Amino acid sequence: MTLINSKNTAIFALLLAMFVSAFVVAEDEEAQEQGDETVEGEEQAASPAIYIPLKPEFVVNxxxxxxxxxxKTGVTIRLANSDAANSVRHHLPFIRNNLVMIFAAQTDETLESQDGREAMRDTALANIRSLLEAEDGLDPEQVVDVLFNRLTWH
Structure with missing residues (x-):
């Protein structure tokens, strides 16, 4: 009985080793194929975007x-790199103040139309970009976008 168990164990270990090695080879081939798809002279993918949610949410008259x-709105700022993220974190009180002023200047007409809400978002983005450029000399394109996670008004 012991001979059968050790024989089965050896076969199982051999099959497991073959399966794992086949899986590793398949992953290596897939990674190499993805690398081959890169066009000569083309840069590798840019670093992933950084998202900074501004907490707490804004509640503004x-x-x-x-x-x-x-x-009431939840705002997230999308940034290109960690330098921009550090700059946003450093100037967060100034950014929040400016956003409150932008939100307080809205009317029912601007909030009720898609174009008005988009204009508010564009204004917020332009304001953050200009603030960080003036304060830290940050390239405005490093502030990629301003996202409203939630937007309600009454």
Whole structure:
């Protein structure tokens, strides 16, 4: 009985080793094929984007006279690299202040239209870019985008 168990164990170990080596070879071939697809002179893929969510979410009164209105939004800033991320973290109070001012300047008309919301997002992006360029000399293109994760108003 012991001979059968050790024979089965040896066969199982051999099959397992063959399976694992076939899997490793397949991964190496796939990685090499992906490397071959790179065109000569083309740079490797850029570093992955960095996302910085601004916490807590913004709750801002907007509009003018009349009924009290508020806007609530979650904002995330998409950045190209860690230098830009460090710059955003350093100037976060200034960025948050400017975003509050942008949100408070909105009207019902701008918030109710897709174009108005897009214009608000573009204004926020341009504001952050210019702030970081003025304060740290950061290339504006390193601030890739401003994303509204949630946007509600009443």
């Amino acid at each position: 907007y509009g003018g006279k009349g009924r009290l209105k508020y806007l």
